[in-house]
Every structure is written in structure tokens, then in C-alpha cells.
Amino acid sequence: MLTFAIVGKTNVGKTTLFNAATLLNAEISNYPFTTKEPNFGTAYVCDICVCQELGVEDNPQNSACIEGWRYIPVRIIDVPGLLKDAWTGRGLGNRFLSAIGQADALIHVVDASGSIDEEGNISRPGSGNPVQDVMDIEMEMELWICHIIERNKQQITRDSDKKNIEEALTKTLTGIKTRTPQVIQALKLSDLEEKPISRWRPEETLDFSHNLLPIIKPTLLMANKMDLPIADDNLEKLIDYYSHALVAASSAEAELALRLADKSGLIEYSPGQEKFRVIDEAKLTIEQKKAIDYIEQRVLYKFMRTGIQQALNTLAFKLLKMNMVYPVSDEAKYSDNHGNILPDVHLMHDDATPIDLARTVHSRLAENYILAVDARTGLRLPKDYALRHRDIVKIMTQKRAKSR
Template identity: 30%
Template sequence: MASSFVIACVGKPSAGKSSFLNAVTDASAKVGNFPFTTIEPNQGIAYYAIPCPCATHNLTAQCKPRHGFCRNGQRHVPVRLLDVAGLVPGASEGRGLGNQFLDDLRQAAALIHVVDASGTTDDQGRETRGYDPVEDIRWLRSEIEQWVAGNVERKWGGTVRRHVATGASAVDTLHAQLAGYGTRREIVQRALDAVAGRVGLAIERWDAEALRMFIARFLDLRFPTVVALNKIDMPDADKNIAAIMRRYHGTGGSGSGAVPVLRDGVSEDNIVLTSALAECFLRKMASQKYIAYTPGSDDFQTREDEGEGADGELREMDEKVRRRVENIRDLVLFRYGSTGVQEVVGRAVGVLGYVAVFPVKSVVNFGASSSSSSSSDGGGGAFRDCVLVRSGTTVREFARKLHSQAIDEGYAGAETVGGVQLAEDDVIVAGKNNIIKYSVSG
């Protein structure tokens, strides 16, 4: 059992999107380790890092994830990243690979927008100096709004007539129009609630401005976005970063209808400083045994750092390589705390409101759940499975998600750590009901 959502990675040419994808995906991982039956050519696997319960229960040696991996009590859960093509201004009018770009977005649950914070590439990705990266954030959102609004507006007159004729509710009418964007009815309802005080609920009275206002709130919820401000260690990045943070200061939190207060679809809380090239280089040096480095950490270890009596596992670096890794240490790791790329993945999962759940066969030794264990995968071990689900999912809904026939249809109860019995309508949230054993009849 695996999480099925996809996070789309977008960015103009030369913003660093390819480097970012290389930095967060595991190119050396075997296909058999992926919990997904099919990985499309433009998709990759990144890892969402969370504390693993194996550390709390002193079972790190017995922790054997079926998918992803666990290292020193940190669980790395695989999530899919989609490499979206053709991001240039005019995409909503088919410019570049605009049609493919916008169609790809339908698959995405959230967006990671890789932005060149150095200002050394223009809106087409051409080399320049002094470009304002805020423009990239603005026009990305503008393209998506124009795409959705254009599609809805072309059919709006007929939609309103059918709404009046059939007496359908406003939310059902709007959901029917927006279903092609892979949206849930709950998102449409929240967007409608957020604008109801300004535009009213009678959609037959809406003008073009009211419709656009609703679509903007709908997009805030449908495509939550994390901005990866990339190339932070390049000249001019500092002043651009400061200007961006000033522009989006105070955004985030919730407005009416629990819709975040955003600007250009962006929240201050979801802007992350990154250096994808630094991460790629550190990973390369680690794979070649020049340094010991854990992705997402704030430092690395060299042969010299090992000190006297070291066993010599790390190799000696030449002066050129040494200068480069020390520059990364000084300009990125010590200054910002990390290269930022792992944090971006964590934020992208976080904006979706997903939490990790560990289905187990026993709440004593935390073995694999009977629904997912098989003789072909080797069996054994603790905390074999980890599934990401929306916060607020009920215990019974999760049973259905795990295995509808074996668990849902034969459902006989559920319990968590300490043998605490769970009701069917108990909810799964961060820090509560995150380890579950199901009992089935027959």
C-alpha cells in the first residue's frame, strides 16, 4: 500500500528545476523499491523524512521498511514528483509547451515552483542580469488563473441556465465545472464559503469579477504551492530574497472559510531557500567517499574531520575539490542550516495536510499488517509499512484505503499502542492514532 498523490515540480528554463529534481530524487534506487506499479518517464521518487516510531519503541534494528528506508530513526517515505514541461509566459495560450504544462497540472496535488533567486535568467530562461524573480512567481499564478478562468467562462452562460433550470446547489454546479481539474467537492465548498460574503451564493447573479474572485480562492486550495528560491549562494541573491520576503510577509494563516491568506498563490511560510547544485555536489562527493553527508543535514564530515585514529573510510580531496566543499559549507550550510531541498519536499507534503500512519499486525512487536505482508517480500521486521493519508481520515476510512475486501468488508475492530481500542469514527491526525492494528472476522 502506498500514497498515491503526485507533487508537480515547475520552473522556467535555467531556474534550476533539473538540478532540484536530481537533488531530491534517488537516481540509484532500484525500481523494485518503489511502491508504485508504474513510474512515468517524467516522474521520479523523492523522500519525505519523518521521525520513525521505531526509535520511540527501541526497534531501530528491527525496522525494515517495505518501501523507502529508515536511517537512525528517520523514516524516508517515497513520494512521487512530476517534472512539468514548458513553463514560459503565455502557456495558457499554448505558447511553448503550454498545453502539456497545464494538462500535467491536473495530476498534481501540490506544486513546487523552482525560482532563480539570483536574477541571472529572464522569463524565457535566457542569461541576463538584474531580473526580478518576483515576476516568475506572479506570472506562474497568472497563467494558471487564465487557463482555468478561460475554460470556465466559455461555458458559464450555459452553466448558469442549467443551474437555474434544475435547481442544483451552487457548490454542486461549480464542482461539476471544475471536476476536470481533479478537485474534491470539499475544496469547492471552502472556496465558495471564502468569497460568499463579497459575491453572494446566487451564482446566477455573479459578474466576471465575482467569478474570477472565486476561481482565485479555488486555486489557492486546489494547487497549494511551495516556492523553492534556488541559487541562494550566487551574487545578487541576497537582495532578491529580501525583496521577496518583504512582498510576502504576513501571508499565511487562514482567512474566511479557513482559506489561507495568500498573495500570488504564495504564503510566506512556504518559501524555502535552496541550493540544488550544492546538494547535488555534496551527494556526489559522498557517493565517491570524499565526505560523509546525510541529505538535509547542516554539515558533512571530511577525512580531516575524522581526526586521529580514523579508519580511513573517507578519501583525501585535492585542493580544488576541497575549496568547493568548504565554500558550500560556509555559504550554504553554515549560513542557511542546509541546502533546503529536503525541506521543500517536507513543506510540499505538509501543505496537503497529510500525516503518516503505520498499519501493523501487532501493537506489541509492531510487525507488518496482515493486509500487506506476503511470502514474496521476505516478511518479518517492525513497521514495514507507512502510508500518508489526509489528516482527519477516520479509522474506518483508512481500513477501506488499505484493503477494501480483506479489512473493510471483514472489519471487526481496531486498536493502537497500549491496546487502546479505536472507534470507527476516530480520526487520524498528527501524533494521534498513527499506529493501527486492524482485526477482521472469519
């Protein structure tokens, strides 16, 4: 399952975002370092389901279909706030960084209202420096990768004598989800392709780590607390510094409030939609009314959305380039062997082929693979066909294999 980690300084709203995305109840407070162990949960990424286009009523099994939108589960980790020098192990930093190692992509939350001081305490909005906050956390992650390489330098040197440097480095970094093409890309960017690792200077290892980090951990910056004053100015600064494509604006607190109100039946709200409906105005307390007004005025009218669902979708579909692919057994009915229509959907990487899809469904399906068919057209798909978003595919296997 795709895994996202939420990282950032203390008190920026990581756990609020985690709770909003998962609707679990992890502890939130305005004290620094509230979260002491990583929290694990399930969130969802979503896009329009193919059931609408096909005009069928589906029976989702591994996902959910709500009002024509298909929601696919992803794993989400709330990593406790990182301190300066976390990479040396300070404040359990190593343990938290290894939680980041498990992630396919990161949501880096930053307090856009600039209301966190150096020690992580909440202070006057505008007094902090969000751009610097982001750079500090990135530096900790780069130093962590750098340290893993430095610590294993002798082993990497021995391995690269036998094979080559990219495979030797991949072997050392595989625990933090690194693949060989990513190492090759970072070596190129750092101009270190030809240089034996035994002769790398510490600053060269750091430069390699700096180039590798965004490749192995695509990151969306989440400018949070956008409902507070000053946040607009800081959002501009973050966008100037990191580019539009990588910065999203959010109010985690607003999203959490809306999802909780929806759960308790006060309003009707689908995550990612820009509107909600109060079910019975008369049932709201004065406080609840005030909170809803605040969210409408400070968040929804301004940004059209609270930002959380959008961020999860951007990570999966834009930064990780995932496509939603529906495997079926009966291409005419779009169903599995039990008659469930469009039962499953899988997130497949941009370069995935039908055999990769077969492997994702079941290893037996891949072993007995004969060919794949596009369920919409009935046409056979070439073996090296790159699966596309919203494809519906039937995998044909040798007789004994089951197709689901």
C-alpha cells in the first residue's frame, strides 16, 4: 500500500492533519512535542470513478465509491516533530527518521502563520520564519541520508568493487525505499558518477544526499493554519521559494472540524468538496455556529477548500504519477468471478505494464499470465503497454489460474 509520512517542526499541525485525514483521535495540543511516537493510520486518495462513464452500479471491495468518486486507501504516518540535530539521534530523532524511511512520499507541514518560536512554542503570528523552518527540516533529512552513507562507506566501497557504485549505494539505501534508477539520477546531478566512493569528500556525500532526497521522497509542502492572519504573505514566500507545483495551502483544523461535524450528523460534507450543508440549523449550539462561520469566512470562501484531500491526491497522482487501474475477470460485465462490478482499483505507477498489474493483484496471476485485454474496447494490450489512468483491464491466464 502506498505510504505517506507527515513531517515538519513541532506544533505546526501534523497530528491535526493526520486526524482529519484518518479520523482517528491522536493527541493534539498547543504544547511543543505532543506526539512522542509515530501514529499510523489509513487515509484515502480519490478521483472520479469509471462507474459514471460506464453507467453501471459498482460493488467496490478494496476501495469505496461515494457519489461517483472512488476512494482508495493509503497508509499515513504522523511523525513526531523533528528537532535540530535529529539525525544524530537527538530527541529520538533516528527512530522518527526511520519512520520517514518507510514512506513513498512526504507531506511537509509548515506553520504558514509563522506563530511558532525557536523552541516550538506558539507565539505571536508573523514572528516565525516558515521558509527557514522548511529548510531546517530538509537539512535534518539530508544529514540523516548522508550519515547512513558515511557509516556504511567501507561496505559500499567493497560492494562497488564487485558490482558498480549505483548498485552498491542502492543496497545500502534500500531500507529507505531507494531504487537504482533514483541513485543514478542523483549521482548525475551531483557529478559523482565516475568518482569512487572512497574518495568522496563529506560535502560531496551531503550534496548527493541533497539531490537524492526529493527523488526518493517526493514532497508536498503544506502551508497550514491558512485561517490565521499573515499566512497569505508567508504562502507567497513559500511559493516563490519552492514553486507553485510543490506548495499547497491548508487549514487542518477546519478540515478536522468539518469531518467531525459530518461524522456526528450535524452537517453533510464529502472530503475534497468545497461545500457543506448544515442538516438542521436549530440543532447547532452557539459555539458550533461560530466555528462553522469561521470556517466559511476564513477558509472556504478564500481557498474554496480546506486543502487536505487535495494534498493527498496531488501526492498520489501528480508527484508519484500513480494511475487508477481496475482489474476485472469478465470484461463484458466489468465484474469479478462473483459478479461484483468494478470490485477493485489499484494505484499503478506511470511505467507499469499489465504484468505489473497482475503481480499487484496476486503473484499467481502474474505467473500464469497469458495476455491482457482492454475491457472498454475488447482489444488485446501489448505486453509492454504502459497502463493509463482509469484503464479497465482483464488479465487472461492459463486454465488453472484464477483471475481474481
